[in-house]
Amino acid sequence: MCSDKIHTGLLVVSYATYLLLGAIVFWALEKNTEIEQKRAVIQMKEAFLQNFTHLTVAEVEQFVKNLTDAVQRGVYPVGNESQTEVSNWDLSNSFFFVGAVVSTIGYGTQCPKTVAGQIFCVVFASFGIPLTIVFLHRVSKMLSLLCERLGRWLYEKGMKKKKIKFLTLLFFLVMGILVFLCLPSLVFQVVEGWSYSEGVYFAFITLSTIGFGDYVVGKQPDRNYPSYYRSLVAIWIIFGLAWIALLFNLLTTLLEDTEKKIAQDLHKRGKA
Amino acid sequence: MCSDKIHTGLLVVSYATYLLLGAIVFWALEKNTEIEQKRAVIQMKEAFLQNFTHLTVAEVEQFVKNLTDAVQRGVYPVGNESQTEVSNWDLSNSFFFVGAVVSTIGYGTQCPKTVAGQIFCVVFASFGIPLTIVFLHRVSKMLSLLCERLGRWLYEKGMKKKKIKFLTLLFFLVMGILVFLCLPSLVFQVVEGWSYSEGVYFAFITLSTIGFGDYVVGKQPDRNYPSYYRSLVAIWIIFGLAWIALLFNLLTTLLEDTEKKIAQDLHKRGKA
Ligand SMILES: [K+]
Ligand SMILES: [K+]
Structure with a gap:
């Protein structure tokens, strides 16, 4: 430790x-x-x-x-x-x-x-x-520790392992969307004067690392930004990047598994 | 197969x-x-x-x-x-x-x-x-198969395993830099009219997926582009992205190993 x-x-x-x-x-x-x-x-x-x-x-x-x-x-x-x-x-x-x-x-x-x-x-x-x-690997580990703790707590409550896995994944997805996409978009709406959907679009484009640059925080010369805004955005980006990297990893594994299954099915049918 | x-x-x-x-x-x-x-x-x-x-x-x-x-x-x-x-x-x-x-x-x-x-x-x-x-995982696998083949060939020549590992890595790095950064930059110099260093900068910014958008291929209205140029660029990006992902993976593992060693050393010294 x-x-x-x-x-x-x-x-x-x-x-x-x-x-x-x-x-x-x-x-x-x-x-x-x-x-x-x-x-x-x-x-x-x-x-x-x-x-x-x-x-x-x-x-x-x-x-x-x-x-x-x-x-x-x-x-x-x-x-x-x-x-x-x-x-x-x-x-x-x-x-x-x-x-x-x-x-x-x-x-x-x-x-x-x-x-x-x-x-x-x-x-x-x-x-x-x-x-x-x-x-970001290290930050990701911190985030997945949270999920593990939730899993252990549910296990002690007597829940089945398969159900726990599904629930922690759902928790990870829903909480992440709320904390890293929905909530920051509200802040951007107030501070940057964007519409809510523009806020979600900017948050996703940033955390997915696409980064078009059509919307950027803290760059409008005619707006007054609170002093803690930059630090808040930095913290959001660091944890958000770690979260979305884990999420994409999960989806990648899911896609690769599905794809393998389909290919194996096709191969079996071809032989039969 | x-x-x-x-x-x-x-x-x-x-x-x-x-x-x-x-x-x-x-x-x-x-x-x-x-x-x-x-x-x-x-x-x-x-x-x-x-x-x-x-x-x-x-x-x-x-x-x-x-x-x-x-x-x-x-x-x-x-x-x-x-x-x-x-x-x-x-x-x-x-x-x-x-x-x-x-x-x-x-x-x-x-x-x-x-x-x-x-x-x-x-x-x-x-x-x-x-x-x-x-x-891109799949393309990466194709690229690493090439390295494996080289390794097997060197093994049959009677080379030591440690030396083979070092040589295939070096081959992967040098060949990649030549094929995915140096050679395309020459092409950009001719077709886009950029300087050579601008070409290297663009190639790296693209393959690293930073993508500033200050230089973009095939977007200058006053230039005539050969018809096969777009396809060539697409092939370069697909294999280049796979190559650089492998490279960053390698560097990440290397950094994590070094970092672990330093932390362990510090910990031992703290105890002594
Ligand atoms: K980008
Ligand atoms: K970008």
């Missing part, structure tokens, strides 16, 4: 250190390039605003095209030059980015644009992803 | 059917909404182009803001109205989208925007992701 605690503590500390170091490197590599790109787009927009009444339709069309390209590259030309100092690559946002990389969610709302940043991203993820899997 | 072939055949057919049906549903759900949204943005742009010399700076600023919002939602206002008929949601692009969902790559260059599409996406992925894992 004591060895187990050292084990977990060691893992958490090395994982946190790895992420923090990664965040600092991305911050150092990407910050200046981003500020330059933002400044260029804002200057382009300001030059346009001073001049647009004298421009031709073709020139305005070119401006629209340049603007579209900039937004696609993740540079948003809204506001004036003083706002360019708000960076995607401060330490807190770098940390968010690093989390999106190692979890393979990869929202893509901010990406490394320098050659050094892209190469570092490949190297960093090569070790960061397996490290995250190890970390 | 015969049962094994039925097994694989059954799996491929059910997997392909599942993806195709999913693609058709998304196509039906999303196509009209997308066309409407595109038309609205193009009309906004055309109204602006006819009027911009009479507008105030504030009105132009509002236009820039609306344009930015549209691009962020994935609607690109380049070109004129006739081009709005080119849809993100034709059958071929729907299929590409469905692949990005079930593999959890999730580039996010196209996302469902209707409520029905978003809910269907959650349900479809819930079963599609485990099905993909089952499918």
Whole structure:
């Protein structure tokens, strides 16, 4: 038990250190390039605003095209030059980015644009992803311990083993859906102003690690977020990822078993 | 062996059917909404182009803001109205989208925007992701069979078991990096016009299933793609995903073993 605690503590500390170091490197590599790109787009927009009444339709069309390209590259030309100092690559946002990389969610709302940043991203993820899997394995074990305890409690109540297995699985599924999908969606509805179905969609797309990036928490400039919101989201993601990984594992085993049975049946019929 | 072939055949057919049906549903759900949204943005742009010399700076600023919002939602206002008929949601692009969902790559260059599409996406992925894992397991087995054959060949040559294990692992790593990262990057350099390092970055971000969506194959409107390019990319992704899953598995086991050893050492020292 004591060895187990050292084990977990060691893992958490090395994982946190790895992420923090990664965040600092991305911050150092990407910050200046981003500020330059933002400044260029804002200057382009300001030059346009001073001049647009004298421009031709073709020139305005070119401006629209340049603007579209900039937004696609993740540079948003809204506001004036003083706002360019708000960076995607401060330490807190770098940390968010690093989390999106190692979890393979990869929202893509901010990406490394320098050659050094892209190469570092490949190297960093090569070790960061397996490290995250190890970390989530440990969290998964904690979650399945809960289920085991429930099973033992039911066993002491005199329930049959088959029934216990079914009930703990059902408990795991229903409680998980409630705690990791339904409840957070309510929070997103209030804090982000999304509809409930958008909240469920975002929660699922995040925890399944698809991570489209069409909805991302805490990124709307016109909203006030409570200070504990980010920490709450981080905890939700860590436990939610562990839960959904267990769930997909379960479904995979179920599918493989069914598939084997069908194949064996077909084979028997073919022989008969 | 015969049962094994039925097994694989059954799996491929059910997997392909599942993806195709999913693609058709998304196509039906999303196509009209997308066309409407595109038309609205193009009309906004055309109204602006006819009027911009009479507008105030504030009105132009509002236009820039609306344009930015549209691009962020994935609607690109380049070109004129006739081009709005080119849809993100034709059958071929729907299929590409469905692949990005079930593999959890999730580039996010196209996302469902209707409520029905978003809910269907959650349900479809819930079963599609485990099905993909089952499918990739099978591909992984094919790849590890190759390594086993090499091992048996070396064994017959009289090599020691420990050396064989090390050599097959090295072969698996080096060959994989060559075939799934270095070679495809060369192809991307030619076909997509990216730099070599951008190609490696894209290949890794795709196969690791991070999928930022900052680089996506076959999506540049001003490039001519060979007809076999899409199929080639699909084959690369299927085998590449299986390879990298095996690799991450290997690294995870390695990390867990190392970590256990360190924790045990610390525990022993604590007792001594
Ligand atoms: K993604
Ligand atoms: K992803």
